[in-house]
Amino acid sequence: MEFSIKSGYLDRPKVCVVAGIFEAYRGRFTLPAKQIDQLSGGYLTKFLQRGEMKGKLASVLMLHHVPGMKARVLLVGLGKEKTYREAEFCKAVRAAVTALDAAGIQGAFLSLTSGDAPRDVSWRIRQAVLVTEETLYRFDRCKSEKLPPRPALRHLVLAADSGELALGERALSQGCAIAEGIRLARDLGNLPANICTPEYLAETTRDMAAELKLDCAILTPKKIAAEGMEALLAVARGSRREARFIHLEYRPPKNEDKPLVLIGKGVTFDSGGISLKPAAGMEEMKYDMCGAAAVLGVMRAAARMALPVPLVALIPCCENMPGGDAARPGDIVRSLSGQRIEIVNTDAEGRLLLCDALAYAKRCKPAAIIDVATLTGACVVALGHVASGFFTRDEDLARALAQAAETAQDRLWRLPLWEEYDEALKSGFADVANVGGREGGAITAASFLSRFVDKKTPWAHLDIAGTAWKSGKDKGATGRPVALLCHYLLQRAQERDVAAGDKTS
Numbered sequence: 001m002e003f004s005i006k007s008g009y010l011d012r013p014k015v016c017v018v019a020g021i022f023e024a025y026r027g028r029f030t031l032p033a034k035q036i037d038q039l040s041g042g043y044l045t046k047f048l049q050r051g052e053m054k055g056k057l058a059s060v061l062m063l064h065h066v067p068g069m070k071a072r073v074l075l076v077g078l079g080k081e082k083t084y085r086e087a088e089f090c091k092a093v094r095a096a097v098t099a100l101d102a103a104g105i106q107g108a109f110l111s112l113t114s115g116d117a118p119r120d121v122s123w124r125i126r127q128a129v130l131v132t133e134e135t136l137y138r139f140d141r142c143k144s145e146k147l148p149p150r151p152a153l154r155h156l157v158l159a160a161d162s163g164e165l166a167l168g169e170r171a172l173s174q175g176c177a178i179a180e181g182i183r184l185a186r187d188l189g190n191l192p193a194n195i196c197t198p199e200y201l202a203e204t205t206r207d208m209a210a211e212l213k214l215d216c217a218i219l220t221p222k223k224i225a226a227e228g229m230e231a232l233l234a235v236a237r238g239s240r241r242e243a244r245f246i247h248l249e250y251r252p253p254k255n256e257d258k259p260l261v262l263i264g265k266g267v268t269f270d271s272g273g274i275s276l277k278p279a280a281g282m283e284e285m286k287y288d289m290c291g292a293a294a295v296l297g298v299m300r301a302a303a304r305m306a307l308p309v310p311l312v313a314l315i316p317c318c319e320n321m322p323g324g325d326a327a328r329p330g331d332i333v334r335s336l337s338g339q340r341i342e343i344v345n346t347d348a349e350g351r352l353l354l355c356d357a358l359a360y361a362k363r364c365k366p367a368a369i370i371d372v373a374t375l376t377g378a379c380v381v382a383l384g385h386v387a388s389g390f391f392t393r394d395e396d397l398a399r400a401l402a403q404a405a406e407t408a409q410d411r412l413w414r415l416p417l418w419e420e421y422d423e424a425l426k427s428g429f430a431d432v433a434n435v436g437g438r439e440g441g442a443i444t445a446a447s448f449l450s451r452f453v454d455k456k457t458p459w460a461h462l463d464i465a466g467t468a469w470k471s472g473k474d475k476g477a478t479g480r481p482v483a484l485l486c487h488y489l490l491q492r493a494q495e496r497d498v499a500a501g502d503k504t505s
């Protein structure tokens with residue numbers, strides 16, 4: 001998909017101009033719609049008066065022959081002007097892109113990004129790109145039959161006022177970079193576990209590192225054992241596919257800041273191990289590496305945007321299988337941190353990978369750590385598929401993440417991380433058990449992780465078990481929370497700019 005930015009109109013044959021209508025008794029024109037109406041001698045007014053377009057949010061009306069115009073016109077409902085905000089903008093863009101593509105239109109001009117709501121032009125352009133790419137995404141790499149080329153829509157021109165073209169261009173390249181990161185995360189998530197193995201994730205990372213000039217080290221089991229990551233290896237042992245530990249770095253030029261460390265759970269298939277999962281729906285456990293995929297997506301986007309924020313990605317990868325050498329319930333292993341863990345349930349494997357990565361993170365001297373994991377079914381019970389869960393004891397990080405979630409329209413909801421929950425993980429035989437009870441499962445998982453993080457380092461844990469993929473008719477990986485994390489990085493970059501500005505002024 002190609003995007004460009006333009007002020008003014010694009011009236012060409014084979015193109016379609018998208019204009020918004022606010023909801024009212026007879027609909028109400030936005031400025032671009034009004035201009036088309038005037039140009040066409042009141043042609044649009046007729047449709048509104050006849051009640052054919054009332055402006056209901058995400059409703060669409062395609063007009064093939066508009067007097068005085070070579071282009072077609074797609075009217076899209078924006079809902080009531082008073083309630084037209086971020087979510088409504090995204091829904092309207094989604095409806096427009098769906099309608100354009102369904103009508104087989106190859107090029108379109110989206111006027112919704114001009115004007116002054118919602119937010120600023122940069123936000124609207126970034127978001128228009130993200131919503132468009134999300135809407136048109138298909139995953140058919142594993143189908144034999146060659147499908148007709150998709151999407152029909154090839155080129156989208158985004159409107160900006162003439163004074164905002166430079167801002168618009170910048171936002172456009174950011175949007176494209178983030179969309180690329182999201183696409184990578186979705187593709188990796190959608191690949192089946194027989195293709196997307198720990199080794200495959202490692203090789204994908206290596207290729208990406210070469211392409212984007214990132215530093216990359218891949219630890220194989222020998223090296224992982226030498227480092228002392230016995231918890232990770234305890235999970236990997238049940239599978240014939242070897243574990244990999246990915247260490248990927250992005251360092252912007254002339255930047256000595258401490259890095260932000262991103263950790264992603266990379267369980268390429270979670271059968272549960274000896275604590276085997278029930279058969280129904282187990283195929284969805286190929287998505288148990290979506291945390292890893294999201295972190296790789298963020299690294300890709302950040303490098304593409306050349307963000308002034310150094311990043312380290314740590315991605316423990318393995319498969320959780322019930323092989324002959326698999327860990328048994330009751331086994332005790334020594335994690336990299338030195339803490340001994342009683343593996344009461346082999347299906348609580350994610351935290352075993354993450355605790356070693358969290359301990360390893362210390363040597364990167366992190367400014368902050370964020371881990372991303374499809375960690376608990378309990379988080380899905382608590383929050384459903386709308387919001388990812390997040391946990392932190394750092395109020396600044398909590399605020400920043402909540403703000404980024406709002407900006408990215410990639411919802412997060414904070415759950416507590418109070419010490420009272422630590423009780424649940426007591427072990428009679430080792431230092432800590434890998435499961436608490438059924439109750440508060442998302443929180444006790446976070447509490448487990450918290451024991452492996454240096455108290456002075458700001459740390460947040462994102463549980464994406466309910467948001468990383470969709471089931472049912474729209475099944476597939478969502479790429480969440482790549483957009484959220486990228487917006488968090490954009491915020492950090494901006495704060496850094498402001499701080500630098502203060503110093504020089």
Ligand code: BES
Binds near residue numbers: 288345347374378441
């Ligand atoms: N990968 C799963 C979590 C999961 C389950 C994500 C369902 C999405 C949908 C994780 O490894 C797991 O199995 N967690 C267990 C923990 C339990 C044994 C304490 C769970 O949530 O059931």
Ligand code: MN
Binds near residue numbers: 270320
């Ligand atoms: Mn599991």
Ligand code: ZN
Binds near residue numbers: 267270374375
């Ligand atoms: Zn898992």
